[in-house]
Amino acid sequence: MSHAKYSVINTHVHNIDGVAKVTGRATYTFDVKLPGMLYGKILRSPHPHAKIINIDTTRAMELPGVKIVVTGKDTLGIKQGIWRRYEELCDEQVLPLEKVRYIGEPVAAVAAVTEEIAEAALDLIDVEWEVLPAVYEPLEAIKKEAPTIHEGVERNVNVTRHIEWGDVDEAFEDADYIREDWFKCSGQAHMCMETRAAVSSFTPEGKLTVWASTQSAYYTQGLLAGVLGLREGDVRVLAPYVGGGFGGKFELDAAMFCSAVMSMKLFKPVKVVFSREEDFIASKRRTPMFYYVRTGIKKDGTFCARESRMFSNGGAYTGMGATALYLSGFFHSFPYKWRGYRYDGYRVYTNTLPSTSMRGFGAPQAMFCSEQQIDWICADLGLDPFEVRRKNGHTEGYEVPGQAFIASCGLEQCINEIEKWVKSKGKLPANRGIGISSCGFMSGGIFNWFDSPYSFSSAVVTINVDGTVELHVGCQDIGQGSNTTMAIIAAETLGVKVEDIRVHSGDTAHCPADLGAWGSRQTLMAGNAVKMACEDAKKQLLEFAYAEMGINIVYDLDIKDRWVHIVARPERGLPYGDLVKKALRAKDGQRIMGRGYYTPHRKGMISPAYSYMMQAVDAEVDPETGKIKIHEVMTAHDCGQPINQLGLVGQLEGAASMALGYAYLEDMPFEDGKMMNPNLVDYKVIKAPEMPEAGIIEIDTYEPEGPYGAKEAGEGLTNPTAAALGNAIYNAMGIQMKELPITPERVLKALREKKEAQK
Amino acid sequence: MINDFHYLKPASLKEALAMYAQYDDCKVICGGQSLLIVMRQGMVAPEYLLDIKHVKELSYIKFDDKDGLRIGATTTHREIEKSDVIAKKYPVLVAMEEKLASIQTRNWGTIGGNLAHADPAGDPGPVLIALNAEIKFGSSSGEKTVPLDEFFVDYFETKMEHGDLVLEVHVPAPEPKFGCAYQKFNLLDSDMGIVAAAASVTLNADGTCKDARVVLGNAGPVPLRVTKAEDLLKGKKLDDALFAEAGQIASEEAQPVADIHASEEHRRHVLGVLTKRMLKKAFEQAQKA
Numbered sequence A: 001m002s003h004a005k006y007s008v009i010n011t012h013v014h015n016i017d018g019v020a021k022v023t024g025r026a027t028y029t030f031d032v033k034l035p036g037m038l039y040g041k042i043l044r045s046p047h048p049h050a051k052i053i054n055i056d057t058t059r060a061m062e063l064p065g066v067k068i069v070v071t072g073k074d075t076l077g078i079k080q081g082i083w084r085r086y087e088e089l090c091d092e093q094v095l096p097l098e099k100v101r102y103i104g105e106p107v108a109a110v111a112a113v114t115e116e117i118a119e120a121a122l123d124l125i126d127v128e129w130e131v132l133p134a135v136y137e138p139l140e141a142i143k144k145e146a147p148t149i150h151e152g153v154e155r156n157v158n159v160t161r162h163i164e165w166g167d168v169d170e171a172f173e174d175a176d177y178i179r180e181d182w183f184k185c186s187g188q189a190h191m192c193m194e195t196r197a198a199v200s201s202f203t204p205e206g207k208l209t210v211w212a213s214t215q216s217a218y219y220t221q222g223l224l225a226g227v228l229g230l231r232e233g234d235v236r237v238l239a240p241y242v243g244g245g246f247g248g249k250f251e252l253d254a255a256m257f258c259s260a261v262m263s264m265k266l267f268k269p270v271k272v273v274f275s276r277e278e279d280f281i282a283s284k285r286r287t288p289m290f291y292y293v294r295t296g297i298k299k300d301g302t303f304c305a306r307e308s309r310m311f312s313n314g315g316a317y318t319g320m321g322a323t324a325l326y327l328s329g330f331f332h333s334f335p336y337k338w339r340g341y342r343y344d345g346y347r348v349y350t351n352t353l354p355s356t357s358m359r360g361f362g363a364p365q366a367m368f369c370s371e372q373q374i375d376w377i378c379a380d381l382g383l384d385p386f387e388v389r390r391k392n393g394h395t396e397g398y399e400v401p402g403q404a405f406i407a408s409c410g411l412e413q414c415i416n417e418i419e420k421w422v423k424s425k426g427k428l429p430a431n432r433g434i435g436i437s438s439c440g441f442m443s444g445g446i447f448n449w450f451d452s453p454y455s456f457s458s459a460v461v462t463i464n465v466d467g468t469v470e471l472h473v474g475c476q477d478i479g480q481g482s483n484t485t486m487a488i489i490a491a492e493t494l495g496v497k498v499e500d501i502r503v504h505s506g507d508t509a510h511c512p513a514d515l516g517a518w519g520s521r522q523t524l525m526a527g528n529a530v531k532m533a534c535e536d537a538k539k540q541l542l543e544f545a546y547a548e549m550g551i552n553i554v555y556d557l558d559i560k561d562r563w564v565h566i567v568a569r570p571e572r573g574l575p576y577g578d579l580v581k582k583a584l585r586a587k588d589g590q591r592i593m594g595r596g597y598y599t600p601h602r603k604g605m606i607s608p609a610y611s612y613m614m615q616a617v618d619a620e621v622d623p624e625t626g627k628i629k630i631h632e633v634m635t636a637h638d639c640g641q642p643i644n645q646l647g648l649v650g651q652l653e654g655a656a657s658m659a660l661g662y663a664y665l666e667d668m669p670f671e672d673g674k675m676m677n678p679n680l681v682d683y684k685v686i687k688a689p690e691m692p693e694a695g696i697i698e699i700d701t702y703e704p705e706g707p708y709g710a711k712e713a714g715e716g717l718t719n720p721t722a723a724a725l726g727n728a729i730y731n732a733m734g735i736q737m738k739e740l741p742i743t744p745e746r747v748l749k750a751l752r753e754k755k756e757a758q759k
Numbered sequence B: 001m002i003n004d005f006h007y008l009k010p011a012s013l014k015e016a017l018a019m020y021a022q023y024d025d026c027k028v029i030c031g032g033q034s035l036l037i038v039m040r041q042g043m044v045a046p047e048y049l050l051d052i053k054h055v056k057e058l059s060y061i062k063f064d065d066k067d068g069l070r071i072g073a074t075t076t077h078r079e080i081e082k083s084d085v086i087a088k089k090y091p092v093l094v095a096m097e098e099k100l101a102s103i104q105t106r107n108w109g110t111i112g113g114n115l116a117h118a119d120p121a122g123d124p125g126p127v128l129i130a131l132n133a134e135i136k137f138g139s140s141s142g143e144k145t146v147p148l149d150e151f152f153v154d155y156f157e158t159k160m161e162h163g164d165l166v167l168e169v170h171v172p173a174p175e176p177k178f179g180c181a182y183q184k185f186n187l188l189d190s191d192m193g194i195v196a197a198a199a200s201v202t203l204n205a206d207g208t209c210k211d212a213r214v215v216l217g218n219a220g221p222v223p224l225r226v227t228k229a230e231d232l233l234k235g236k237k238l239d240d241a242l243f244a245e246a247g248q249i250a251s252e253e254a255q256p257v258a259d260i261h262a263s264e265e266h267r268r269h270v271l272g273v274l275t276k277r278m279l280k281k282a283f284e285q286a287q288k289a
């Protein structure tokens, strides 16, 4: 099945919006300019925890050019959150009424005729505060005597999550060796090239149009309607181009909310664009986590049981944190078979920037701990880390008890390929090592806490009289190339070329609802919807072709490369363009339209399918300064049938740069609740000259649930890297890195400790 | 946000100096790579900007076997990096430039602007001091040349007064047995240095050390010469033990300030390591020369 000959799938297709982007024609929210548009700026809290006693906007209103100043009192005061079906998790007023809970939290917003005036007006807003004691670390915030961040939330515990299967205690008893470790995983900024931005325009008809930098126009529409007291249908969200999301852009943000609130009061368009500093201090971030991991194993390398406790720094609000809490615990078991597994996660509120989903969704943290500990156990017992991973790894047909069914799995081939690659490198020079790490990831979460129980996707396809195709999808292109991937699937299914497809996305008024771009759901879920819609339209065309060609019913017809033909006699047929013209000519105006949708049913708790991978990182340590140099990254990857060849390479390289950044560069240090490096000089991301080679070995598998056998590719690739680097350093220097990021100072400290222990 | 300002574009050096003398609240802009950052942060908001980028008289690289190297103030980092004669005679300068920021920044940023900005983390300062360079600056009322070593006064402060422009950097011709090396420590190769060390070594015909210089970057308010370490080496036959000792001295003499990128302790430690390594590298070059 997986060896079917495709005309478009997995061929060299350039991003369909590439030309628009590189020639500067793509209109991002940042570029939107409407007649009479005002510019908004947001006043932010200087305190990590404080009561708002009074806000006096008089002086700001008097500044010439200022049109409005709003505070929480000018809003409906609705507490919102993305987990809309769970009231207690809707805990965030974008403009709070009573108190602020982190430095940078919005307090008021101004709209003025220029950005400069709006900015100047912020200094004229007088806020009277009552500063409250604050707490910044989860292990402090969970103590009895810690300040209360949300009234009624005991010990600041926001959400807990328990995952368990098998008889854990009994499985531990069977173990010959038990190891336990503590790990500390840092936060990370999404660092989208386009900062949070929105332009809202409310008109006297009572309709609101919002251009937003969002991962899900559908969520943005629903969330905005909810907090503004509008009908969802009266809110149109447009997101034609989005400059990156990485998990940070599907909640309601202050750019969207404040611009909309002010536009509704003024009946004028209002634009709010976060500065880079605002994006750092007041969006959300990857969840910092403390992990305790206890693992039991037999002498021969068979895994028995694992027990983990995790405390995460939730920051001030829930965001997507509840999902990250679950997924971290689930993927912490990956990609292995445990007889007994138990995870307890605690998400704890603190007076810091809220944490949320970010590429990998809790898994990179989980894998940093798990995959390093496995290597250390192998060293403790004299076992081969490849062999142990092969022995315990998931296989096709395996069921993660009560959680998931694994229908396709190329893990073993991934391990074999990376083992070959590592061995081919031979003996390395001193202070240099290669570390490995394996993992898996979901192809779209099957959960939905927003407004329906289903995680759905949908698509509509229309065939024009000239054979060109309008494809309307709800899935959101955020730079990851989903529009191209959908065009490829549509072209393959309809039997036309990619340039025949025009993809319409990012517009709630014209595109069908879809949960959008998160949780690696689009290729599988939206891809299935697109495939179904195209099959529907194609069937209508082929019905006409049967009539037209008058062939025997035993023959099947198909379309490939714009040629409608008998499958058994491919030379007999007619051009696709002719068929479309004929099929449409006699109609009364009905269009040839196909509808498609996808919702996973009975696919476990997490996802209908899982990608697998093993990664190797080749790194070198300067033993005197602790500086790390990354030589190369190699990944063996099972994403089922690759759909978008170039997109896949782009995802791999982007993930490697982001995950390496997480491993040894990117950090968000806070002092008294204040982020210390909210700029791109002090916040370190890998730049092009420093990017190491990142190669990929595709493992051929076929996922029955995926369109043409495809699975996730892109998000999961951020999971293995930090652990692989840690293992490389362990192999090079014999030190165990339990804290992220792996900085030179931490390396030197570990080297000193190793020396002392040897004495 | 950048304030509104009047833009002055002199066509010649003379005109530039005259304009600069005329306006009080006036800042010089050349490549803008440092100035625009502080202007955007609102830390500098001049009424006049004097753009000297187009003053061609100040853009040159000249070399003469006796006189040495002369670089005009508006010469860009990239021009220095790509200069054949510099690559041949002062390879350490090319190596330093190759790791100074990105190509885009090097295309705009100038040597004069870099030195005038007087960021103690700047790369050219320590290297040029190790090369025994001097700097010429002047105003409409006259010129002055001082050893670069004496040019820097404090964080972002130099000997120049209002009306002064950097005009030229002069590096003496290298002695026969001379070597010079520079390295900064950072997480990414093209970042500003967390700390840095430059060292130069001149050997006598008998192989003993005639002269040595150790200059630390970002280890105090100005590029920091460690004369105690230099004195240790002079007159001696150099070896690893001496380099290590000099490194130890550098580590003690440094005045680094901790921030999120590294603790004071780590900075001192790395300064010691870099000093040791750069001395050794410079020594090996001098031996081969």
Ligand SMILES: Cc1cc2nc3c(=O)[nH]c(=O)nc-3n(C[C@H](O)[C@H](O)[C@H](O)COP(=O)(O)OP(=O)(O)OC[C@H]3O[C@@H](n4cnc5c(N)ncnc54)[C@H](O)[C@@H]3O)c2cc1C
Residues within 6 Å of the ligand: B027, B028, B029, B030, B031, B032, B033, B034, B035, B036, B052, B073, B074, B077, B099, B100, B101, B102, B105, B108, B109, B110, B111, B112, B113, B114, B115, B116, B117, B121, B122, B123, B124, B164, B165, B166, B167, B190, B191, B192, B193
């Ligand atoms: C992203 C980035 C990374 C950087 N990384 C590094 C690095 O790694 N190492 C490093 O050393 N530098 C680095 N820099 C700094 C930068 O390269 C230099 O400081 C820059 O070259 C200054 O030159 P300029 O011509 O741009 O000066 P400008 O920005 O135009 O001016 C800087 C200052 O000097 C004054 N000035 C300029 N020219 C003269 C003159 N001829 N006479 C008198 N005063 C003058 C200006 O008034 C201003 O105060 C970096 C800069 C950026 C933006």
